[in-house]
Amino acid sequence: MGITSPILAPENWQAALAALDWQAEMGVSDWLQDAPVNRYDLPERLERPAVETPAQARPAQARPAPASQAQAPKADAVAIAQQAANAADSLDALRAAIAAFDHCDLKKGARSTVFADGNPAARVVILGEAPGREEDQEGLPFVGRAGQLLDRMFEAIGLSRQSADPASALYITNVLPWRPPQNRDPSAEEIAMMRPFVERHIELVNPDIIVAMGNAPCMTLLGEKGILRLRGTWAQALKRPVLPMTHPANLLRTPAAKREAWADLLSLKARLQAVRS
Numbered sequence: 024m025g026i027t028s029p030i031l032a033p034e035n036w037q038a039a040l041a042a043l044d045w046q047a048e049m050g051v052s053d054w055l056q057d058a059p060v061n062r063y064d065l066p067e068r069l070e071r072p073a074v075e076t077p078a079q080a081r082p083a084q085a086r087p088a089p090a091s092q093a094q095a096p097k098a099d100a101v102a103i104a105q106q107a108a109n110a111a112d113s114l115d116a117l118r119a120a121i122a123a124f125d126h127c128d129l130k131k132g133a134r135s136t137v138f139a140d141g142n143p144a145a146r147v148v149i150l151g152e153a154p155g156r157e158e159d160q161e162g163l164p165f166v167g168r169a170g171q172l173l174d175r176m177f178e179a180i181g182l183s184r185q186s187a188d189p190a191s192a193l194y195i196t197n198v199l200p201w202r203p204p205q206n207r208d209p210s211a212e213e214i215a216m217m218r219p220f221v222e223r224h225i226e227l228v229n230p231d232i233i234v235a236m237g238n239a240p241c242m243t244l245l246g247e248k249g250i251l252r253l254r255g256t257w258a259q260a261l262k263r264p265v266l267p268m269t270h271p272a273n274l275l276r277t278p279a280a281k282r283e284a285w286a287d288l289l290s291l292k293a294r295l296q297a298v299r300s
């Protein structure tokens with residue numbers, strides 16, 4: 024007679040699935056390793072010498088920080104981001120500059136740097152908030168459930184990230200290229216730090232219209248949040264019209280808000296036609 028593990032017993036499979044989902048949600052992404060990896064600790068550990076001399080082999084806490092490290096002023100991350108963004112003269116250069124930017128702690132916990140998807144010649148850019156779990160795994164924005172809804176919404180007015188024709192194409196990016204832990208909202212500091220890259224990104228793509236999908240993009244472009252109040256009201260940023268819209272993740276939670284989202288999509292369609300003629 025075989026032994027059935029309690030977690031694998033048929034009546035327990037839902038519990039096992041829930042436990043697995045919970046671990047993935049907490050950021051567990053590598054299942055088979057000999058030792059646990061603290062991703063937040065990684066850069067520091069990698070810089071340590073592989074073989075320690077007897078003098079170095081003291082407990083980590085007892086080792087005094089080098090004077091240069093102890094007294095180093097905190098880098099001005101916004102100024103560094105601004106400089107790196109200004110120097111990027113193409114989308115490839117901007118992608119490389121963001122990947123090389125080490126001042127945002129979110130990067131340490133993320134699996135991917137999510138840059139963008141769609142057609143860079145598109146007339147419409149969608150600016151989202153930040154990658155979620157699926158986006159972090161695939162390295163592309165808006166590929167989870169909210170992303171699938173977003174695709175259906177824009178396809179309903181003839182726009183798609185797959186379109187080769189700029190007139191019917193979309194280009195999609197986010198305020199933050201790294202997934203915040205447990206999908207928390209981006210902080211004001213993170214938004215300020217990444218804003219220079221967002222602005223340069225928009226400049227390089229040069230769309231006719233920006234759709235600000237949720238609070239973080241409204242904060243980044245318009246300096247205010249309150250998406251339920253802002254949605255549907257055209258604004259102006261980076262020398263072009265901006266349409267704030269309710270995030271599709273919110274529409275999944277509150278299907279009644281889809282009616283307003285449809286009104287916003289029709290407003291976008293009309294504005295695009297007006298810009299074209």
Ligand code: URA
Binds near residue numbers: 165167197272
């Ligand atoms: N939500 C966002 O704002 N962006 C994504 O890429 C995915 C979900």
